[in-house]
Structures are given as structure tokens and as C-alpha cells.
Amino acid sequence: MLPPVSLKNFGHYNMRLQWPQDDAFITCLPRRIFNNTQRSMKQFFLSCPKGLESLLEEECRKFLGESLTGLRASDGGIKVDTDIKNFLPYLLSTRLASRGYMQLGQWPINRLQDLYDLSRNFEFESWMDWRQTFKITTLFDLKAKYVLNNSLLASQIFKDGLVDRFRDVTGNRPTVDVKHSQISFLLRIEESRNTSKIAPFMLTFYVDMTGIPLSNRGYRAPGHEAPLRENIAAAMVMWANFGEQAEILVDPFVGTGTILIESAMILAKVPPSFLKLRDWTKGRRPYDMLEHLWFQNNSALNSQLSDWANTQVTMGEKSLLKIPSGILWGSDLDPNAILLAKKNLARLGLDRTVRLSEGNALTMMPPGPPPGVVVTNPPYGERMGTPEESAELFFNLSEHLKNNYKGYRAYLLAGDPKMHKGIHLKTSCKKPVRNGDIECRVLGYNLF
Ligand SMILES: C[S@@+](CC[C@H](N)C(=O)[O-])C[C@H]1O[C@@H](n2cnc3c(N)ncnc32)[C@H](O)[C@@H]1O
Structure with missing residues (x-):
């Protein structure tokens, strides 16, 4: 049993404090x-x-x-x-x-x-x-x-x-x-x-422990005005149960490709820290804890974690390569977004595996027969477009999905509830999420 900490100058308490455990x-x-x-x-x-x-x-x-x-x-x-x-x-x-x-x-x-x-x-x-x-x-x-x-x-x-x-x-x-x-x-x-x-x-x-946020995976190039936080993108893919069966995943508002990259890492069972771990194995120091005395002075822990990192990088490189092409699809109206998405995908060697194209989400047809899932983050009037434009976009999108994506599921990130009030589909899931300062919802639909 270790002794309690003595807080000699602990003013008006004048007592010895025990740590919680x-x-x-x-x-x-x-x-x-x-x-x-x-x-x-x-x-x-x-x-x-x-x-x-x-x-x-x-x-x-x-x-x-x-x-x-x-x-x-x-x-x-x-x-x-x-x-x-x-x-x-x-x-x-x-x-x-x-x-x-x-x-x-x-x-x-x-x-x-x-x-x-x-x-x-x-x-x-x-x-x-x-x-x-x-x-x-x-x-x-x-x-x-x-x-x-x-x-x-x-x-x-x-x-x-x-x-x-x-x-x-x-x-x-x-x-x-x-x-x-x-x-x-x-x-x-x-x-x-x-x-x-x-x-x-x-x-x-x-x-x-890490200094930089864990949600900063290291694949994102700057230049897009509304990229989605990586951990929210991962949550959407997880709520959609993607990876449980062989199926297509489509993001028709692909932006910088966050949803597709998170999906690829989930499918390949690659840790989201893959790029940072790879940096570490190449001699860089991506996380604060690598400089902390408690970590540096514990050689067993140090070598255990570095062995783990090496294994994840070696296995990760192989399993990312094994993702078949024709599973992950993305498109966007903006050609600059497509370029950014390509650049980000290339960081993980996924630029050939993931199929990207320029086009309007409201006319884009499914890339293949079901089973499949649309996971996407349309502009919702905060950082892109006006709320009225977004409401119209959500309505038109839901009609397009209902008519053309039969047998698929869809998971949409939506902002203000007014935006998706007009959607004539029954939700299979509704998850409130705070995206920075914005109260959002992830809405799931089964498209019959
Ligand atoms: C909120 S951003 C998506 C961000 C993306 N999830 C990311 O992490 O980078 C919305 C994207 O939809 C695109 N967009 C807007 N209207 C569109 C439409 N009708 N069809 C296809 N893309 C559209 C925009 O160019 C923008 O890249």
C-alpha cells in the first residue's frame, strides 16, 4: 500500500489527501x-x-x-x-x-x-x-x-x-x-x-496523451470549406453497419473523401492512426506521449507499443491493398473537391480502389445492384448554401433515393430539423450529434 500524498501547504484543509485509487x-x-x-x-x-x-x-x-x-x-x-x-x-x-x-x-x-x-x-x-x-x-x-x-x-x-x-x-x-x-x-x-x-x-x-486530436488522422489536405470531422464520419459508417456484409458504399457529396476513407479503414480493419503509426515507424514522433517521461522511462511499455505499431503498419498496408475496387464510390459537383478527395485517398494508397466521379447527387444512379448503403453529408446551410437551399436539396435527394436506390439503406447527416421535415421516408435511425457548434442528426432510412 503506497502512502498518501502529503500536501504540506494545503491551506485551510490542512489534511492529507488520498488519490482516488x-x-x-x-x-x-x-x-x-x-x-x-x-x-x-x-x-x-x-x-x-x-x-x-x-x-x-x-x-x-x-x-x-x-x-x-x-x-x-x-x-x-x-x-x-x-x-x-x-x-x-x-x-x-x-x-x-x-x-x-x-x-x-x-x-x-x-x-x-x-x-x-x-x-x-x-x-x-x-x-x-x-x-x-x-x-x-x-x-x-x-x-x-x-x-x-x-x-x-x-x-x-x-x-x-x-x-x-x-x-x-x-x-x-x-x-x-x-x-x-x-x-x-x-x-x-x-x-x-x-x-x-x-x-x-x-x-x-x-x-x-497525444497532443494532436485523435480525429486528426493525417490524411486530409487543406482547401475544402466544410470537411466533416473524421470521428463523426466513422460514427456514421458504424451506425450504418457497413463492413458486416459484402456491399457497396456510396457518398454522392464526397467533398474531401472523409466518409470513404473512414469506410475503407473500417473495412480493412486498419486503425485510424495508421498514417501516424507509419510516421512513427519512420522515426517521426507524432504523439506527445512519446516525449513524456512516464513513457520514455518505461522501456517495456515503449517496446511493446512500438512492436504493436510496426505490426499494425505492416498488416494495414497489406489489408488496404486487398479492398476490392467497385465497393467504395464517391462523386461531387465540384471538380476541386474530387481532386482533394483523390489526393487524400492517395495518402493511404486508395486512389485506384475508390471510384470517384464528377456529377450531381440528384441525378447520380447507384453504381451497382443492392445490397448497398449511401452514407453522406450534403451541405446543410451552415457552412455551405442557405437553409432554404438545403431544405430543397434534402427533399429532392430523398425523392431521388426513394425512386432509384431501392434495396439500399441511406445515412444522411442533417442540420436544422426544418431541413429534413419534408423528407417522406420513415427513419430507421435518428442519432443526435454535435458537429462543432452545430446540432445535427444522423438519419437512417431503409429504401424499399
Ligand atoms: C458538406 S460538404 C461534404 C464534406 C465531406 N463529407 C468531407 O468530409 O469533405 C458537401 C459537398 O457537397 C457538394 N455538393 C453540393 N451540392 C451538390 C450536388 N447537388 N451534387 C453533388 N455534390 C454537391 C459540395 O461541392 C461539397 O463538396
Whole structure:
């Protein structure tokens, strides 16, 4: 049993705090102890666009199975308790999460000033080197926002404690870099759920494991005004159950090809991190955690993950090549979009496998007989076109699909409900999803 953390300067609490789980405690120990311990159970938080939580929970259960010791859906993500060596491959395999965080600590707090003592007493020196740049982001829940008000100030107070800690222990102070930090910390401050209410708020302190969002797969070239977030595209393909049987998938508003690329990776069972893993095997360092002391100093974990990455890249390259042509189809009115989609597909060697053409979705006929599924993201009046134009487009599209795509299924991403009110088809699925600032729905139809 490890001793509790002593918070000598913990102002008005004047008490010794226990970490939420004994196992989580090892994360704040000097590297000597971290390496020697066999215990590596940790708590993680995976964030995702709102609406994807239950699909993410399902994906996580499927991947981690018995190695999970806890799993709770929360607003905009899931909390996962498991062993770090099992979690890392999942972190790099999730198609739905936006970011992955490892929990470093959890404390009750009364006011923002408490953050200084907490951070000054935290052993940051076993997590990062003072030469590494860092940033701190704070997220409040509604109650914390109302009472504590200033999340920037929260980050600043915590940063002051961190910097003073380093100055005391090493004689040097690390530098903040908001744009390109090597280490990103996250503070989540929420209303305390503890019934004994030692303090009104609970602070949970995390490190961002990858730095770049997990939804950034590395295949997207810039130049399109409304590309779909990769994890929302993957969710649509998963809700459509694509890959369960041999069938065609069509995206007639293909844009940059996101839906087709995510479908190809699902079909080939290639992790969405494929391109980043390939970068890593070529000597680049695509994820922050590769620079984190906890990872660098755990040689067993390091070589285990790099073996896993090598296998995924070798197998992935082969299985992407095996996707038959004639399965994945895309078209768009805009020739520039087609060029972008081609370029993105080529990053994964898919430019010959996926069939692209220029054309109007409202006249495009199915590329083959059913079974097949249309998964698509027509312009819905926020970033492209007006709401009226979109409503008309959705109506015309639904009529075209109803008349010409018999035996297919269709999954459409739609914005404002007014847009799809005129569709005379019965939905087989209706999933609310938050796409950035926009409340959307994924609507599923069986076309008889
Ligand atoms: C919201 S974007 C799709 C974004 C795409 N999912 C991606 O991730 O890049 C809509 C696309 O539909 C295309 N478009 C608009 N009206 C169309 C029509 N009638 N037929 C075919 N494409 C159309 C636009 O050129 C644009 O590329």
C-alpha cells in the first residue's frame, strides 16, 4: 500500500489527501518507483463529440473486454479504468474519440486559489523535464462556470504553482507555449458529487496523451470549406453497419473523401492512426506521449507499443491493398473537391480502389445492384448554401433515393430539423450529434 500524498501547504484543509485509487498514485511517483512497480492500473478520459458517447462506450468494451475494470459514460466522453499497456493500443485504435487523457490526480477544491498549493506540491519533475514547453487548459462544468467564472485565471494559477515548483526543485523554470507545447495538461473543475461535500468542487487533473486530436488522422489536405470531422464520419459508417456484409458504399457529396476513407479503414480493419503509426515507424514522433517521461522511462511499455505499431503498419498496408475496387464510390459537383478527395485517398494508397466521379447527387444512379448503403453529408446551410437551399436539396435527394436506390439503406447527416421535415421516408435511425457548434442528426432510412 503506497502512502498518501502529503500536501504540506494545503491551506485551510490542512489534511492529507488520498488519490482516488491507490494505483493512480504511482503516476505521481519519481521514475525509479514507477519503473519498479508492477501496478499500472490507471484512469483515463476519452473525449468525443456529443452524441457519440454510447457508440464509444460500445467500441471500448469490445476492444478492452475483460481488461476493463471500470467504464462510465460522461457528458462528451467516457471514463475508462484499465491497465495502461492495454489502453495504449486502444487509444490509437479508437475511431470515435477526439482526445485521450490520463488522470494524474483528483482533489476537492473550494476556490481557484487552492490550485496554487495543489500544483506546487505536485511532482511535475517526474512527468516532464523543465526544458519541455507546456500549456494548461481548464474546463468548467456549468456550476463551476457560474461560481468560479474565470477558467483562464484557473490555468494561470495552476501554471504559477507548476513554475514555482520547478524553480524550487531544479533551479529552472519551464516555458508555456500555447500553440506548440510538448506537454498539454487539462484541468476539469466540476461540481463535487461527493455526498459528504468536503468542498463544493472537484478538480481532476489530466495529461493529454497525444497532443494532436485523435480525429486528426493525417490524411486530409487543406482547401475544402466544410470537411466533416473524421470521428463523426466513422460514427456514421458504424451506425450504418457497413463492413458486416459484402456491399457497396456510396457518398454522392464526397467533398474531401472523409466518409470513404473512414469506410475503407473500417473495412480493412486498419486503425485510424495508421498514417501516424507509419510516421512513427519512420522515426517521426507524432504523439506527445512519446516525449513524456512516464513513457520514455518505461522501456517495456515503449517496446511493446512500438512492436504493436510496426505490426499494425505492416498488416494495414497489406489489408488496404486487398479492398476490392467497385465497393467504395464517391462523386461531387465540384471538380476541386474530387481532386482533394483523390489526393487524400492517395495518402493511404486508395486512389485506384475508390471510384470517384464528377456529377450531381440528384441525378447520380447507384453504381451497382443492392445490397448497398449511401452514407453522406450534403451541405446543410451552415457552412455551405442557405437553409432554404438545403431544405430543397434534402427533399429532392430523398425523392431521388426513394425512386432509384431501392434495396439500399441511406445515412444522411442533417442540420436544422426544418431541413429534413419534408423528407417522406420513415427513419430507421435518428442519432443526435454535435458537429462543432452545430446540432445535427444522423438519419437512417431503409429504401424499399
Ligand atoms: C458538406 S460538404 C461534404 C464534406 C465531406 N463529407 C468531407 O468530409 O469533405 C458537401 C459537398 O457537397 C457538394 N455538393 C453540393 N451540392 C451538390 C450536388 N447537388 N451534387 C453533388 N455534390 C454537391 C459540395 O461541392 C461539397 O463538396
